[in-house]
Amino acid sequence: MTSDGFDAIVDVHTHLAPPAWQALKRLPPSLLDEGAFVERKRAAGITTSVVLNAMLNLPGTQMDETTVDSIRRFNEFVQGVAARNHGSIVFFTGANPLAGEPMLRALEDVLGEPACRGICVNSSHSGRYLDTPEASEFWALAEKRGMPVFVHPPGVPPGAEAVRDFRLVEGVVRAHDTALGIAALVLGGVLDRHPRLRLIAATGGGSLALLRRRLDLLQGRPPGGPPGGAGAGPPALPRPPSSYLDQVYVDTCVYDPFALEVVVRAFGAQRVLFGTDWPPVEIPAAQLIDQVRSLPVTVAERTAIMGGNASRLLSLEASTAAG
Numbered sequence: 001m002t003s004d005g006f007d008a009i010v011d012v013h014t015h016l017a018p019p020a021w022q023a024l025k026r027l028p029p030s031l032l033d034e035g036a037f038v039e040r041k042r043a044a045g046i047t048t049s050v051v052l053n054a055m056l057n058l059p060g061t062q063m064d065e066t067t068v069d070s071i072r073r074f075n076e077f078v079q080g081v082a083a084r085n086h087g088s089i090v091f092f093t094g095a096n097p098l099a100g101e102p103m104l105r106a107l108e109d110v111l112g113e114p115a116c117r118g119i120c121v122n123s124s125h126s127g128r129y130l131d132t133p134e135a136s137e138f139w140a141l142a143e144k145r146g147m148p149v150f151v152h153p154p155g156v157p158p159g160a161e162a163v164r165d166f167r168l169v170e171g172v173v174r175a176h177d178t179a180l181g182i183a184a185l186v187l188g189g190v191l192d193r194h195p196r197l198r199l200i201a202a203t204g205g206g207s208l209a210l211l212r213r214r215l216d217l218l219q220g221r222p223p224g225g226p227p228g229g230a231g232a233g234p235p236a237l238p239r240p241p242s243s244y245l246d247q248v249y250v251d252t253c254v255y256d257p258f259a260l261e262v263v264v265r266a267f268g269a270q271r272v273l274f275g276t277d278w279p280p281v282e283i284p285a286a287q288l289i290d291q292v293r294s295l296p297v298t299v300a301e302r303t304a305i306m307g308g309n310a311s312r313l314l315s316l317e318a319s320t321a322a323g
Contacts (some may be wrong), residue, residue, distance in 0.1 A: 004289060008307030010048045010316065011041065011285070012150075013202065013251045013275030018077040030279035038085055042056055044285035047307065048087075051078050052120045053094030055153035059166075064095040066125065068106045075110050082115035090316065092120040092150050097130050097138035103315045104141055110304065111145050111256040117314040118147050118200075120157040121293070122154040123181025130181060131188025143194040148313055150200040179206030182248060183241075189234045191244040198247055198313065200273065204254035208245065209266035215241040221278060228270070249313065251275035252305070255283060257291050269301035273310045 004011050017031040030036065041049050053074045056063040063070060071094045078091040093110045096103055110116050119142055121130065142149050157177035160169045182201050185191055191199075201208065217243075219240055237244075249271045254260050266271050274292060276285050293304055311317060 002047060004045045004226070004306075006045075006303055006306045008047045008316075009045050009289070010050070010274060010307040010310035010314075011046045011276050012050045012200065012273045012310050012314075013253055013277045014041075014049045014051050015054060015079065015277075015279055016047045016051050016081060016132045018074060020301040021063070024063045025058065028280040030282075034081055034084075038088070040278075040285075041088070044289070046285065048310075049089050050117065050310075050314070051081065051089060051091040052090065052150055052152060053078070054120065054152045055094045055096070055122055058155035061155075063192065066094070066099070066122070068099065068102050070108060070224065071095065071103075072109075075116075079113060081116060090314065092116070092118040094136055095119050095121055096125055097121055097135035098125050098132065100134075101137075104137060107138075107141060111147060111262075117316070118150060120150040120152055123151050123177045123202075124154055124157055124174045125261070129184040129188075132285045135190075139190055139194050139197065142198045146196070148198045148200055150202065151178060151181055152179075161181045163206060166298055175203040175206040177206070178203050179211065182206075182208055182245075183211065186215065186241050186244045187218065187234070189237060191247050192196045192237055195247070198249065200249045200251065200313075202251055202253060202275075204259065205248065205250040205267070208248070209263050210244065212242040212266065220243055246271075247274055248298075249309070251277075252288065252292065253277045253281070255288070255291075257294055260291055261295060264295055264297065264305075269295075269297050271303045273313070274306050282305065 001007055015031055016034065016037060017027055019032050021027065022032060041227055053071065057065050077095050082089045082091060093116055095107055153174035157173050160173050163169050163173060178201055182205065191197060250263055250267050251273050252260055253275045256262060292302060295302060
């Protein structure tokens with residue numbers, strides 16, 4: 001049991017970067033300091049940290065983080081981190097679902113590694129969402145391998161070019177791209193075709209908690225282009241769109257007690273996973289743990305949010321035993 005009284009605290013949303021990448025992109029120092037990462041997580045009582053490859057490709061980056069080569073290099077780096085910190089660090093490999101067979105082969109190479117607990121994708125890639133047919137083989141592979149897929153916004157989502165203040169891109173546009181990406185997977189039939197697929201949505205799912213009814217109101221409308229326009233879309237779903245959100249987990253990275261309560265009420269405590277997004281987001285873990293403590297839920301539900309849900313979803317006990 002942790003010093004906070006929880007059986008486990010699993011932080012499902014953290015980041016680190018290979019030190020060699022510092023010459024290719026602007027990186028906050030916290031992303032490069034493995035020692036400080038380990039110590040700060042331990043001091044906060046966090047028993048397991050999940051390192052994600054977010055593949056942000058922020059402006060000024062002198063590399064494409066979504067290529068097979070870049071993803072393989074990240075995997076080599078984070079596997080070393082996991083090996084040096086066995087039992088306290090696991091990772092999600094990155095993937096570009098639109099990159100075809102070479103990306104699928106790279107995924108097969110890493111998904112059997114004990115410390116690899118899932119796959120991280122961007123909610124959109126180069127202005128395209130992941131309900132496109134080009135991603136179909138990726139979704140089939142993820143479901144077949146039983147790997148949860150973390151949906152993380154890209155550095156520059158569609159529409160960001162119209163926003164003059166980049167702070168709004170980071171704080172607002174990216175969160176909404178998470179919601180739009182998940183909604184596209186629902187209405188595009190991806191979750192209907194892959195009922196065993198499990199997603200984890202960053203930023204508490206963005207605005208998804210507020211859109212369940214709006215998604216259902218679309219059920220009776222014809223798919224495809226705008227009213228009166230041309231274009232065929234996916235077939236109508238056999239049940240209400242909001243019901244597919246039962247395949248979606250969300251992290252707690254909303255940073256606001258009221259918003260967190262809304263997320264828990266919308267998704268249910270059994271599908272909420274504690275996360276900090278540190279590094280690089282500089283909010284003390286103790287403050288975020290206190291926000292979970294303040295939720296009007298049972299002790300069992302609070303314990304599940306802090307670590308139980310993630311331990312089951314990511315098979316963390318099996319990961320520890322395999323090492």
